[in-house]
Amino acid sequence: MRNLAQSSLPARAATGLAKGATLSSRRSAAASFLSLVLVGVLALFITSCSGKDPQDTLSSVGEVAKKQQELFWIIFAWAALVFVLVQGLLLFILFRFRRRSENEMPAQTHGNTRLEIAWTLAPVVILVSVAIPTVASIFDLAKEHDVSMQVKVIGHQWWWEFQYPGLGVVTANELHLPVGEVVAFDLQSADVIHSFWVPKLAGKQDVVPGRSNPLTIKVDEPGTFLGQCAELCGIQHAQMKFRVVVQEKAQFDQWVKDQRTPVQPPGDPAMVKGSLIVQQKCSACHTIQGLAGAVGKVGPTLTHIGGRGTIAAGVLNNTPENLARWIRDPQEVKRGALMPNLGLTEDEIQAVVPYLLSLK
Numbered sequence: 001m002r003n004l005a006q007s008s009l010p011a012r013a014a015t016g017l018a019k020g021a022t023l024s025s026r027r028s029a030a031a032s033f034l035s036l037v038l039v040g041v042l043a044l045f046i047t048s049c050s051g052k053d054p055q056d057t058l059s060s061v062g063e064v065a066k067k068q069q070e071l072f073w074i075i076f077a078w079a080a081l082v083f084v085l086v087q088g089l090l091l092f093i094l095f096r097f098r099r100r101s102e103n104e105m106p107a108q109t110h111g112n113t114r115l116e117i118a119w120t121l122a123p124v125v126i127l128v129s130v131a132i133p134t135v136a137s138i139f140d141l142a143k144e145h146d147v148s149m150q151v152k153v154i155g156h157q158w159w160w161e162f163q164y165p166g167l168g169v170v171t172a173n174e175l176h177l178p179v180g181e182v183v184a185f186d187l188q189s190a191d192v193i194h195s196f197w198v199p200k201l202a203g204k205q206d207v208v209p210g211r212s213n214p215l216t217i218k219v220d221e222p223g224t225f226l227g228q229c230a231e232l233c234g235i236q237h238a239q240m241k242f243r244v245v246v247q248e249k250a251q252f253d254q255w256v257k258d259q260r261t262p263v264q265p266p267g268d269p270a271m272v273k274g275s276l277i278v279q280q281k282c283s284a285c286h287t288i289q290g291l292a293g294a295v296g297k298v299g300p301t302l303t304h305i306g307g308r309g310t311i312a313a314g315v316l317n318n319t320p321e322n323l324a325r326w327i328r329d330p331q332e333v334k335r336g337a338l339m340p341n342l343g344l345t346e347d348e349i350q351a352v353v354p355y356l357l358s359l360k
């Protein structure tokens, strides 16, 4: 058996300290603890005050995201109820049954059948109330009704490939969708596990190598929505971003038409120089439809790169300066990216950039 006196030494020391401490020092300790809690709560409120919310799951736009949000609020309400009840009871009991004198002995109770039945049944009722809408939502969201378009998403370290099999379009990092139509996604990975997430449009869905995961999205209003890989997938996981551009049907059809048009051979001699360098240096990894030999599949298609808003999977805005910076030293922009430094001279870079940006 352990030596009781020895094992409770720290406890006894603490009691002694507490007894020795003056009332005012205990009060000031309590006050500083309270102010610490207050600062924490304030910090929490301030951080939640951001006006711009491009990735706010609680301002959902799509049908799928709305259903998920409804479910979130149901579960949150139950959790809040449990929290208030448990904490309220705890506070009440702490206060009501506190020790009032040194040698007071509380009433000894051995079991209470009614209480035990109550606290067994209450969680059952709560869990069933959570399970019914949860399971119903799972089946509801798994249904692919009135699908008007299929999009195959392929996650790569660290960019997104979007294929529209029915439309003959392949693009990268910028997904275009028609407003109000149900789009069925087929999520696949080229390497490791990623997660496809557009917070305002639909909850996360894992993108797993060797698997094909479904997800449907229907967006109610046009706009640009930010997406994000949501599964740690390597050093540039945080920089595996994408955008979803939701357009009216006519605009979307125009975009499809533009995407399907192969690039034209350049007439301008400066552009010809750029296209030749791209053919030599870039075509092993990148596809450019219409440019002979540019059929690489390692990196994203560059067929209409000039029409995209960002480069390097959402890391940089697509400007001539940024594109030059990316080509000059990809590792400086995105360490670990598979895009190698091709050692182009400044002269070559200045020829390649305008050519690529002309591919709209």
Ligand code: CUA
Pocket: 155, 156, 158, 193, 194, 195, 229, 230, 231, 232, 233, 234, 236, 237, 238, 240
């Ligand atoms: Cu892909 Cu994280």
